[in-house]
Amino acid sequence: MSYEAHFKVWRGDADGGSLVDYTVTVNEGEVVLDIIHRLQATEAADLAVRWNCKAGKCGSCSAEINGRPRLMCMTRMSLLDPAEPVVVTPMRAFPVVRDLVTDVSFNYAKAREVPSFVPPAGVGPGEYRMQQEDVGRSQEFRKCIECFLCQDTCHVVRDHEENKPVFAGPRFLMRVAELDMHPLDGAAEAGIDRKRAAQEEHGLGYCNITKCCTEVCPEHIKITDNALIPLKERAVDRKYDPLVWLGSRIRRR
Ligand code: SF4
Numbered sequence: 001m002s003y004e005a006h007f008k009v010w011r012g013d014a015d016g017g018s019l020v021d022y023t024v025t026v027n028e029g030e031v032v033l034d035i036i037h038r039l040q041a042t043e044a045a046d047l048a049v050r051w052n053c054k055a056g057k058c059g060s061c062s063a064e065i066n067g068r069p070r071l072m073c074m075t076r077m078s079l080l081d082p083a084e085p086v087v088v089t090p091m092r093a094f095p096v097v098r099d100l101v102t103d104v105s106f107n108y109a110k111a112r113e114v115p116s117f118v119p120p121a122g123v124g125p126g127e128y129r130m131q132q133e134d135v136g137r138s139q140e141f142r143k144c145i146e147c148f149l150c151q152d153t154c155h156v157v158r159d160h161e162e163n164k165p166v167f168a169g170p171r172f173l174m175r176v177a178e179l180d181m182h183p184l185d186g187a188a189e190a191g192i193d194r195k196r197a198a199q200e201e202h203g204l205g206y207c208n209i210t211k212c213c214t215e216v217c218p219e220h221i222k223i224t225d226n227a228l229i230p231l232k233e234r235a236v237d238r239k240y241d242p243l244v245w246l247g248s249r250i251r252r253r
């Protein structure tokens, strides 16, 4: 069954903008991205929106729907009250390029700050052996589609632009956790201390485990429970390990 919905879509650019009202037809089974496409095809041909797969897998169509960070292609219209306006705004934590498109390059910069997996010395490709439990742990984190909704929702940067230089955000702290838990990662032997970096370079201490990142993740990754809290525990263990403490004192001399 079709009905006429009231949409309020943010239109503008880096210099400013406002919500624009539209009345648009909604058909059974449609998602918010369908409605945005209908607007483009009818009364707002120049409405800017980023999307690619329409299947919840490319992570491009991130926006805020009624104030909640969501993928537009995975938000069914049937979830929303037809009597209420549907407010669609760009992700708030990132600078607007135009309309619903934001500049997410902050995330790429943070990704580059995390040193990649270091292959273990003396073990060739194809010779790696891992327990299924270890494989399963990182597989959960690898479901990430890089939609950056978790980065958008985390209060540490959402309302505090000034924290961006010192906080990698949940997505990239999760990456540090994944690598630190990886039984074959040879970073330590290569002189890379991932636990120290998590605290001193990626701002792990700013996370006060509010779990908002976990709540918005479209891949249902338990970011807080399975990555951030274990990483905090590991980093604290390192700090209070008497041998690590003694080693760091000796190295400082
Ligand atoms: Fe998106 Fe989840 Fe990946 Fe964050 S962890 S970028 S919310 S898929």
Ligand code: F3S
Residues within 6 Å of the ligand: 153, 154, 155, 156, 169, 170, 206, 207, 208, 209, 210, 211, 212, 213, 214, 224, 228
């Ligand atoms: Fe932010 Fe997630 Fe921590 S929302 S405060 S990174 S638990």
Ligand code: FES
Residues within 6 Å of the ligand: 051, 052, 053, 054, 055, 056, 057, 058, 059, 060, 061, 062, 071, 072, 073, 074
């Ligand atoms: Fe690919 Fe929405 S269009 S996740």
